[in-house]
Structure formats: C-alpha cells, structure tokens
Amino acid sequence: MSHDIWVWVAALLTLCILSFLYKDNPFYKFAEYLLIGVALGFGIAIVWYNIIIPKIWIPLRYQHQYHLFIPACLGSLYICRLFPKYAWLSRWPIAFSLGASIGMSLPLTLQAGIFKQVQSTMLSGFSISAIIAFIGVVATLIYFYFSAEHKGFVGGVAKTGIWYVMISFGAIFGYTVMARMSLIIGRFEFLLHNWLGVIK
Amino acid sequence: MRKSIPLRICLVSGIVMIIQFFIPHRYSQTVYNYTLDWLIVSGIFAIVIGLHSNFHLHITRIVRKRKGWGYNVVTMAATLSMAFIGIAFGIGADSLFMKIYRNIEVPMDATMFSLLGFFMASAAFRAFRAKTKEATVLLIVALIIMIGRVPLGYFLWHRFPELVEWIMMYPNMAAQRGIGLGIGLGMAAMELKIILGIERGWLGGAGD
Numbered sequence: 001m002s003h004d005i006w007v008w009v010a011a012l013l014t015l016c017i018l019s020f021l022y023k024d025n026p027f028y029k030f031a032e033y034l035l036i037g038v039a040l041g042f043g044i045a046i047v048w049y050n051i052i053i054p055k056i057w058i059p060l061r062y063q064h065q066y067h068l069f070i071p072a073c074l075g076s077l078y079i080c081r082l083f084p085k086y087a088w089l090s091r092w093p094i095a096f097s098l099g100a101s102i103g104m105s106l107p108l109t110l111q112a113g114i115f116k117q118v119q120s121t122m123l124s125g126f127s128i129s130a131i132i133a134f135i136g137v138v139a140t141l142i143y144f145y146f147s148a149e150h151k152g153f154v155g156g157v158a159k160t161g162i163w164y165v166m167i168s169f170g171a172i173f174g175y176t177v178m179a180r181m182s183l184i185i186g187r188f189e190f191l192l193h194n195w196l197g198v199i200k
Numbered sequence: 201m202r203k204s205i206p207l208r209i210c211l212v213s214g215i216v217m218i219i220q221f222f223i224p225h226r227y228s229q230t231v232y233n234y235t236l237d238w239l240i241v242s243g244i245f246a247i248v249i250g251l252h253s254n255f256h257l258h259i260t261r262i263v264r265k266r267k268g269w270g271y272n273v274v275t276m277a278a279t280l281s282m283a284f285i286g287i288a289f290g291i292g293a294d295s296l297f298m299k300i301y302r303n304i305e306v307p308m309d310a311t312m313f314s315l316l317g318f319f320m321a322s323a324a325f326r327a328f329r330a331k332t333k334e335a336t337v338l339l340i341v342a343l344i345i346m347i348g349r350v351p352l353g354y355f356l357w358h359r360f361p362e363l364v365e366w367i368m369m370y371p372n373m374a375a376q377r378g379i380g381l382g383i384g385l386g387m388a389a390m391e392l393k394i395i396l397g398i399e400r401g402w403l404g405g406a407g408d
Binding site: 006007009010011013014017018020021029030031032033034035036037038039040041042044045046047048049051052055056059067068070071072074075076077078079081082088091092093094095096097098099100101102103104105106107108109110113114117118120121129130132133134135136137138139140141143144161162163164165166167168169170171172173174175176177178180181183184186187190 | 202203205206207209210211212213214215216217218220221222232234235237238239240241242243244245246247248249251252254268271272274275276277278279280281282283284285286287291297299300301302303304305307308309310311312313314315316317318320321324334335337338339340341342343344345346349350366367368369370371372373374375376377378379380381382383384385387388391392394395402403
C-alpha cells in the first residue's frame with residue numbers, strides 16, 4: 001500500500017467518482033464540484049502565465065507596445081454586458097473578434113475543409129478500396145442533400161449513403177468505447193498497483 | 201447605431217483579414233500578427249465576463265442557502281485556491297500547483313471519462329437494438345472495431361486488425377469526409393453570412 005499522501009488523495013477521489021456507478025451520492029457530488037473548481041482555477045493560472053504576462057504585461061511594461069491599449073480598451077467594453085443600460089457596447093469587441101476570426105478562418109476553411117478534401121477524394125488509382133471510398137463520399141453527400149427529394153436514383157444513392165454513415169458511426173462508437181475502456185483500465189491499474197500494491 | 205457600428209466593424213475586420221490571406225508580403229504578415237495579439241488581448245475581458253457569471257451563480261446559491269449549497273462552497277474554494285496557488289507560487293513542473301493538477305484534476309478527469317464507457321455501453325444497448333438493417337450494420341461494425349483493437353481480435357483471426365484498419369481507412373473515412381465536406385460548406389456559408397451582415401443572431405441579447 002502506498003505511503004504517498006498524493007496517491008491516497010487521487011485514489012479516494014477516483015473512488016468518489018466511481019461511486020456514481022451505484023447511484024448519485026454526496027461523495028460523487030463533492031468530487032464533481034471539486035473537479036469543476038480545480039479545473040477552473042487551473043485555467044485561470046494558465047491564462048495568467050501564458051496570456052496575461054507574456055501578451056499584455058511584458059509587451060506593455062518592457063517592450064512599450066502601446067498599440068495593445070487599443071484592444072484592451074475595446075475588450076474592456078465586454079464589461080458593459082454587466083450594465084443593462086450600456087450592454088449594447090459589448091457588441092463592439094464581439095464584432096471585432098467575430099469578424100477577424102472569420103476573416104482568418106474562411107480561406108482556411110475553404111482550402112482545408114473543402115478543396116483538399118475533394119482533391120483527396122478523387123480517384124488517383126483504380127483499387128477497389130479507392131472506388132469504395134469515392135462512392136462513399138458522393139453517397140454521403142447526397143444523403144445530406146435535402147434540396148432534391150430522395151426518390152429514384154437520388155433515393156438509391158442516398159440509401160447507400162445511410163449505409164456508409166452507419167458504418168462510420170459504428171466505427172466511431174467502437175473506437176470511443178475502447179478509448180473509454182483503456183481509461184478505466186488505467187484507473188484500476190492505478191488503484192490496484194500504485195495505491196494498494198495488489199498487482200505488481 | 202447600436203447595431204450598424206458592430207456590423208461595420210465585423211465587415212471591415214473580416215474583409216481585411218480575408219484580403220491579408222492572399223497578400224504574401226511582410227506588411228500583410230504584420231497585420232496578421234497584430235490582429236492575433238489584439239484578439240488575444242480583447243478576449244481576456246470575455247474571460248472576465250465568464251468568471252463573473254460563474255462566481256455570481258455560485259455566490260447566489262451560497263447566500264440564499266439553496267439545496268446543496270455546500271457543493272458550491274467546494275467549487276468556489278477550489279477555484280480560488282487553485283488560482284491563488286498557481287499565480288502566487290508558480291506553475292513549474294515540481295510546483296504545488298502541478299502536484300494538485302496531477303493528483304486531483306487528472307485522476308478525476310480520467311475517471312469521469314471512463315465512467316462514460318459504462319453509460320455509453322448501457323445506452324447503446326437500449327438505443328441500438330438491432331431492429332433495422334442499418335442499426336445491425338452499426339452494431340456489427342462497432343463490435344468488429346472493439347474486438348479488432350484488442351489482442352483477442354488477433355487471437356481469433358490474425359487478419360482482424362487489418363480488417364479494422366481497412367474499415368477505418370475506407371468506408372469510415374469516406375463517410376467522415378462526406379460529413380466533413382458538408383460541415384465545411386456550411387461553415388463557409390455561415391461565415392460569409394455573418395461578415396456580410398445577413399446573419400445577425402450574434403447581435404442579440406443586449407437591447408436594440
């Protein structure tokens with residue numbers, strides 16, 4: 001059995017969360033609320049060290065990048081959200097971040113999300129697998145195309161699309177379950193090896 | 201003015217950043233870097249709003265002594281202590297902050313996600329009962345993937361892992377790509393609508 005206090009803390013909290021398998025109980029609720037609090041506190045400290053210090057404090061204090069006062073003033077308008085009379089001013093920083101983010105992502109979305117995907121779908125050879133993949137992409141797209149009624153030829157292709165989508169959902173489901181299983185194996189290994197020392 | 205100015209800010213910043221993408225010049229790159237910094241700096245204040253909302257929720261429940269208010273005290277105490285420990289004593293690899301992270305947050309996070317395995321399995325049993333051909337396909341593929349990902353699959357048939365790889369690489373990838381193309385087209389259309397001021401849902405919630 002471990003003599004490390006941190007191992008004990010981790011083990012007891014793990015058991016608190018696993019207790020939910022029986023039913024909702026105060027131990028689980030305690031761990032759940034603690035997790036939310038710790039995760040939020042973690043995020044605050046990370047933002048402090050990775051954003052506020054290197055992106056605001058150092059550039060303003062030591063590098064004299066005073067242009068950063070502009071986004072700081074703009075961003076401070078978010079606070080207006082807390083005062084109903086001036087809440088409309090909070091739209092300005094939202095507009096800037098929305099517009100700039102979209103402007104940055106739109107060409108990339110077109111490039112990586114559409115052109116590259118279409119390019120990769122095109123048959124580069126005539127292997128059966130490549131043809132199956134090509135038919136799958138077209139059929140899935142037709143299945144999600146609702147401007148034409150799914151009847152006749154379109155209906156047949158859409159039906160093929162359903163099969164592909166089901167295969168994909170099955171694969172994702174199986175993959176996710178196995179990922180979760182590996183996590184639970186990890187937790188039991190921790191409890192039985194690191195904490196109790198039952199397995200070597 | 202309350203709506204037209206934000207719409208213009210959105211249009212101008214969006215168009216400038218789109219044009220910037222197509223100009224391979226160092227000034228253009230400078231505009232990109234400045235905008236990135238500006239986005240980060242202005243975004244910090246959005247975090248303040250998020251924190252205010254979170255603290256307001258918990259403090260209200262504590263002050264009014266709503267049912268289970270003690271749990272809100274736990275969340276508040278954990279948030280403030282973790283943030284204080286991190287900011288005051290540093291976040292180095294051997295710091296107290298990282299010890300708490302490794303021994304409290306990581307184990308609870310992993311256990312929480314592992315719990316989902318049980319619930320997914322039981323929910324799937326109820327939801328995916330092989331009533332239709334499509335549901336049967338889904339179940340069979342899921343089983344193949346699950347068996348093929350563990351040594352049992354190889355033990356049953358040595359080409360099981362290859363079959364799993366093939367399913368992931370071709371039929372699965374084809375459907376994923378089809379869905380991805382749909383998402384990409386939808387995103388591009390929605391982004392254009394927002395920049396051009398056709399979609400104005402984001403303006404809502406702060407009066408006219």
